[in-house]
Amino acid sequence: MSSRIGIVGCGLMGTEHAKRMERAGGDIVAGVDVAPEARERFADTFDADVYEDHADLYAGDIDGVVITLPNAFHEEAAVATLDAGLDVLLEKPVAHDLASAERVVAAARDSEGFCMTGFTMRFYAEVTELMGRIESGEFGDVTHVEARYVRRDGVPESGWFIDPDLAGGGALVDVGVHVLDLALAALDFPAVEGVYGRTWAKREDIDVEDSATALVRCDDGATVSLDVSWAANADPGQSVAVRGSDGGALLDVGDGTLRVYDDADDATRVETADHDWLAPEDEAFVDAVEDGAPPAVSDVEEGLAVQRVVDAIYRSSETGTLVAPSQNAR
Incomplete structure (x- = not known):
């Protein structure tokens, strides 16, 4: 029997998730949105029941719920859905702040359902290839990771x-x-x-940062450098570079390539299958709901670990000091 999926937030992201989950074999049976026009479009597109309040979902026959609301509304919808014992795909980040994210994770720990965070890249073929090589020990001890997501001109203009x-x-x-x-x-x-x-908040017309950098030191001595921007005078790109004692790799998420380095002069380019940007994650969620077991990656505990570092970056920027993340162990 197909997994019966409800979407909380029927705007662009909710609709994109629903289309791909339907193609993956899920049955889109319900949508929730406060906007009447969004509900009407969703009902017409998926022949689904629609509601104004997510609480109305739980009276129906639902197996899993996708939450694509603005970050500040994640907690209310996710906790209620988890309390109802349903599986959840929660768009990233877990919440708008650390305290809210911790309450979501507490609900997930007590729930009969599972909760995964919507980090789409974790399900890409090239990422799976990289993580497999790391886990096999191919690179030895990984000592440093450079993480970069830079746009030349990608500041949201509204919303x-x-x-x-x-x-x-x-x-x-x-x-x-x-x-x-x-x-x-x-x-x-x-x-x-x-x-x-x-x-940095260089754009005077917005009230949030447009760029961020950070250096993260782990308790085993490994480090992470992070470079993020919506609009930078630099080459755009999305990449992760891994350095280890026996080798390394450069994962270019933007073009889907993986280059592996060892003691030889030349890098080895690893070919992986092409994929849609959202489908691998949605397929994993549908399969997990049907199997009754969470996906192997991107659970909400990992999302909380990310949120703790994000919180520490903001606190460090405010104080100009080195900050230890709150309760940083998984």
Whole structure:
């Protein structure tokens, strides 16, 4: 029997998730949105029941719920859905601030359902290839990861992404969390002992940061450098570079390539299958709901680890000091 999926937030992202989950074999049976026009479009597109309040979902026959609301509304919807014992795909980041994210994770720990964070890149073929090589020990001890997500001109011009109350931040929580998640995954989500970070708000017409940099030191001595921008005078790109005692790799997420380095002069380019940007994650969620077991990657505990480092970056930028993330061990 197909997984019966409900979408909370029927705008662009909710609709994109629903299309791909339907192609993956999921049954889109319900949508929730406060906007009547969004509900009407969703009902027409998917022949689904629609509601104004997410609480109305739980009276129906639902197996899994996708939450694509602005960050500040993640907690209310996610906690209620988890309390109902349903599986959840929660768009990244977990929440708009650390305290809210911790409450979501507490609900997930007590729930019969699972909760995964919507870090789409974790499901890409080239990322899976990289993580497999790290886990096999091919690179030896991984000592440093460079994580970069830089746009030349990609500042959202309007909407909740540049509203600090709704988003909880700017470029760091929008795009930076994607590559920070990859960097921490490459190190197997170690405890973090210190973060030194800086954010910049160079755009006078927005109230959130447009750029951020950080250096993260883990308790085993490994480090992460993070470079994030919505608009930078630099080459754009999304990449993660891994350095180890026996080798390394450069993952270019933007063009889907993986280059592997060893003691030889030349790098080896690893070919992986092409993929849609959102489909691998949505397929994993549909399969997990049907199997009754969470996906192997991107659970909400990992999302919390990312959020703790993000919180430390903001606090370090405010104080100009090295900051230890709050309760940073998984």
